Amino acid sequence: MYSEKVMDHFQHPRNMGEIEGASGVGTVGNAKCGDIMRIYLDIDDNQIIRDVKFKTFGCGAAVATSSMATELVKGKNIKEAMQVTNKAVMEALDGLPPVKVHCSLLAEEAIHAALWDYAQKNGIEIEGLEKPKSDIHEGEEEEDEEY
Numbered sequence: 001m002y003s004e005k006v007m008d009h010f011q012h013p014r015n016m017g018e019i020e021g022a023s024g025v026g027t028v029g030n031a032k033c034g035d036i037m038r039i040y041l042d043i044d045d046n047q048i049i050r051d052v053k054f055k056t057f058g059c060g061a062a063v064a065t066s067s068m069a070t071e072l073v074k075g076k077n078i079k080e081a082m083q084v085t086n087k088a089v090m091e092a093l094d095g096l097p098p099v100k101v102h103c104s105l106l107a108e109e110a111i112h113a114a115l116w117d118y119a120q121k122n123g124i125e126i127e128g129l130e131k132p133k134s135d136i137h138e139g140e141e142e143e144d145e146e147y
């Protein structure tokens, strides 16, 4: 079942909330399970993520992965934040059951979506960052704008 770390982050989520006037906001969902995750980033002039918050309407694993993902990107620069993959989040949580792997993907995609928003607002390009999908389940064919 769930590791102690998953349970801990689910019961005591870190960085829950929102940031007013955030440098970047990203929202992604998964139409299949109906879960939605939103990440807010506060990025300073040196491209360091000085604060990050999340709001997740989703399952326990989605809450735990959002919480861990925010912990992993906090204080990092945007390049380092790009390395926070769903695998890294899962490892930091001591693993997730196979049916819950997609929840960690939501966390990775939400961070990428927030970085994308930041890059768009500032007219910069972030290496390796692609236009995010608003629905990770629909995948490629979903080109609608984010909600």
Ligand code: FES
Pocket (backbone or CB within 6 Å): 030, 033, 034, 035, 058, 059, 060, 061, 062, 100, 102, 103, 106
């Ligand atoms: Fe969909 Fe967890 S069940 S994000």
